[in-house]
Amino acid sequence: MASRHVLIGSGPASMSAAETIRSLDSEAEITVVGAERYGYYSRPGLAYYLAKEVPEGRLFPFAPEDFSRLGLVWINERAVKVDPAGHAVTLASGRVLPYDRLLLATGAWAIPLDVPGAELDGVTKLDDMHDARDLIRRSRRAKSAVVVGGGITALEITEGLCSRRLDVHYFMRKDRYWGNVLSESESRIVEEGLARRGVRIHHFTELRRILGADGQVTGVETGEGARIPCDLVAVAIGVLPQKDLAEQAGLVCARGVLVDQYLGSSDPDIFAAGDLAEVSDPVTGQGTVEVLWNSAVVKGRVAGRNMALGQGQAYVPVAPLNVTRLAGSRITIMGTVGSGGDSDVQGIVRGDSETWRRLGSGPVVEAQVGDAHVRLALGDSTIIGAVVMGDQSLSFPLQELIGGGVDIGAIRTDLMQPAAPVGRLIDDLWMGWKGYRA
């Protein structure tokens, strides 16, 4: 009998798992269960949709024939219960799906704001296509907005609303943006970029309550009692892995579903991937959650392989990387670059890795290299993290040097000299390493 694979979730982890299972087993029954009514689309692409860089219809990576080629059964419904002993998933309609192997890839969802008025019409977020459409629809009539939160999503919303000609106020609880990932100068570059776009930044400002009339947002009140009128309040204070199904099924969970190196959960026939999976660092043993597209794709592939063939391939964590635009400046963040908390967010945000914030007290080199602002976190013998803002030429060599754990012994001392030629040192090391590999 063909093996039955049920994948819960309709994002990149599920899709790459489905592709992998199909590539290894042409007979397998693959069923995708997703509550997302728009199916599989690029969640990070919603920022570009909001900023009018891509139309909605282009956000869907798979055409109908791609799905037919994969031979999937797609059920647009919410899964409400997993019964590990009975090997069955129950859907909201009461339908029961038996499985041999199950993948949980339900993603992570925005943490709601806990202040008076948070239930008013006009309080928005950017989790999914529905939210993006809602923001766009509201921005046609709204004149001004207040954004609270941090990380990438808060800026995606801020910049999206700016490009739709709203007056945007951005609240920060402390003195600077994304203080546990960016350095002071990087935060300043972002904030200057926002100011140039006309965003009004309010430092040391907390949103105490949202004001409304007839159920609609009319403004906000700050912690100090100041009132700012607005039509929209957008919230991006962090996301939580959606582990309800897993917990109810009795799987061992911490921040996400705890998985072993094969991405198997505490039940031998249930796997987890994507934002939901909490993977142990092979060196430190620390559990790590990542809300990154590429991590989800890679985890989905590994989980799919192990579902199809039995546990055989280990997931090897790679230095987490994200490249995005913050206030018009392109930025790549990779490896370990920051530490501590950020009072604007709770836990993890979208486009974020917990690994980024595990920096110890090692040396940090920060330099202007041509049109790029570059920061390197140095370990004893390797570069453990880097942030490149502006011109991205150096980000590709750095990605390989960090990902490959390349020994920097030959240039480490030179890198730490004042006014070190950082760009040339990195380029030369990378060229040498590439030559050696070739």
Add this chain to the structure above:
Amino acid sequence: MTATARLTRSDAGTLNHMDLFKTDRAKHATLARAWVVPEPSRCVQCGVCSFHCPVRIDVRRHVWLAEPVTDSKCLTCAECVRRCPRGLLRFQRIPAAMAPGTDPRDI
């Protein structure tokens, strides 16, 4: 020194697209020798590249499959390279050993 070599940055094989079409000679050299290659780990499948392709190549699909844009229709016009919000597309010289099934006359 050929135009292509002159445009090459220190990371061998990568061309700066802003300089690519400064002269017909450079353009000719590019058309003959370069294709668009992705860095798939940076891609989020947003579709901006495919949306802007004037000859409707599904660039995004090539990135998902981690392969160069081998499509014979590719004009090497750099629209996708320039528009990608994450800067993950680059021109690279076509290696001497061509990908199997690719006809050099199609490039």
